[in-house]
Amino acid sequence: MLKELESRIKMVISSKLEDYYGESWLIKGLPKSIYTKAKNEADEAIYESVANNGDEVDIPIWDYVPLSDCKQIIINGKNWSMLFEDIFVRP
Numbered sequence: 334m335l336k337e338l339e340s341r342i343k344m345v346i347s348s349k350l351e352d353y354y355g356e357s358w359l360i361k362g363l364p365k366s367i368y369t370k371a372k373n374e375a376d377e378a379i380y381e382s383v384a385n386n387g388d389e390v391d392i393p394i395w396d397y398v399p400l401s402d403c404k405q406i407i408i409n410g411k412n413w414s415m416l417f418e419d420i421f422v423r424p
Contacts, residue, residue, distance in 0.1 A: 342400065346403055346407065346417075350362035353415065362412060363398070367402045367406060407421065
């Protein structure tokens, strides 16, 4: 059940960021440290895939953003007030 919750929370976050920031939502919506860490992990996974299988695969950076980093994304810059406050505050 936790995996499903993580998936849904990340889906809400990515959807809101993409709607607001457009195609560059990963760079504009994520703190640089989280983006850099996730990008490095995705690049490493791509490298391993090519090195082991010979096939290049497309691995989204967002797949390497853990739920534990979502809080920082939600409160980053104006994300909280513009995008997430209405969703994540109990009425």
